[in-house]
Amino acid sequence: MQNDYDRQVLAWLRGRIGDAALQSVAQRLAGPRKPYLSTICRSLGIRPPSRRQFAAETARMHRAVGDTYLARIREILAKAPSHEAPRQ
Incomplete structure (x- = not known):
């Protein structure tokens, strides 16, 4: 989380796709660091x-x-x- 906007996007994503799906995407995209929310959104083809x-x-x-x-x-x-x- 970088800022308040990131917290809002995370809450929005959780409401839109659910915690389990969000965790699955984050794990799939994870490398040495946690993926940015913008990366997660792009991988899902959605715009916050x-x-x-x-x-x-x-x-x-x-x-x-x-x-x-x-x-x-x-x-x-x-x-x-x-x-x-x-x-x-």
Whole structure:
């Protein structure tokens, strides 16, 4: 693993082909050093998503999580009794 992009590609590959297939390809390509993920992808004839695509997906996930939390906060606030001072 060289960087965060490599970690994202590895997770993507694991989801796409599974751990057993990934391990098999890595062992087949292994020489004195472990093969690069780009080498594994080329041997499989697939192209991983770009850094930009990963970033866009991450942003979508973060927005979805934020929207979920905001909806929950709104629910809590809607159920909370009002604490306004009495008017005179």
